[in-house]
Amino acid sequence: MAALSDDVKRRIVQDLACFDTPSQVAKAIKAEFGLIVPLQQVEAYQPGKTAAAKLSKRWLTIFEETRKAFLEDTSQVAISHRAVRLRALNRMAAKAEDKGNMALAAQLLEQAAKEVGESYTNRFKHELTGKDGGPIETRKSKDLTDEELAAIAAGGSA
Structure with a gap:
């Protein structure tokens, strides 16, 4: 296994914390640093993996901080x-x-x-609500009084 500088180790830990797979991390390390790092060596920096059983507190802390920041701030993810x-x-x-x-x-x-919210379709979305924005009140006609039924028949509301 190749001896890795702290910069390379940090990049591995941070990429793994951002849910990159070990193979994605290995490709990124090769592209950025020109190093070929075996997948087993990459996995040694991923907490929870057997290979990472002896991961130092330093790298574990960096992993946890990076993961927390990554999950809290989706604005950095372009898509x-x-x-x-x-x-x-x-x-x-x-x-x-x-x-x-x-x-x-x-x-x-x-x-x-x-x-963009289906603005180019002929579909319309309507939200119906009852009095003061509350739920629509439903009542069965058998529960209405004669006066309420007469008001509805006359075009009013109950």
Whole structure:
């Protein structure tokens, strides 16, 4: 197994804390640092794995802090933003249309419409509520008085 610098170890721990798989982490380490790190060595930095039984307190703390920050702040994940998703759908739809794949382009356009709240469909969503925004009161006609039934028949409400 290769001897790893603290920078490489930190990157491994942080990537694992962000739910990257060991193979994804190994590829990232190779791309960034030019090192080939075996999957077993990567797993040695993932708490809960048998290989990480002797993981030092330092790396365990970094893992826990990174995981907590990652779970609390989804704003750093690009795809969590509607504008990013719409831009990606726009690129995909244009590419599908250029290649003559109209069925896929139509699906992507539909997905984009859903992304913006179905503003390009003929569907309407209505929310019905009762008095003062409360639930709609329902009563059976057998429970109505004669006066209430006469008011309804005359076009009023009970």
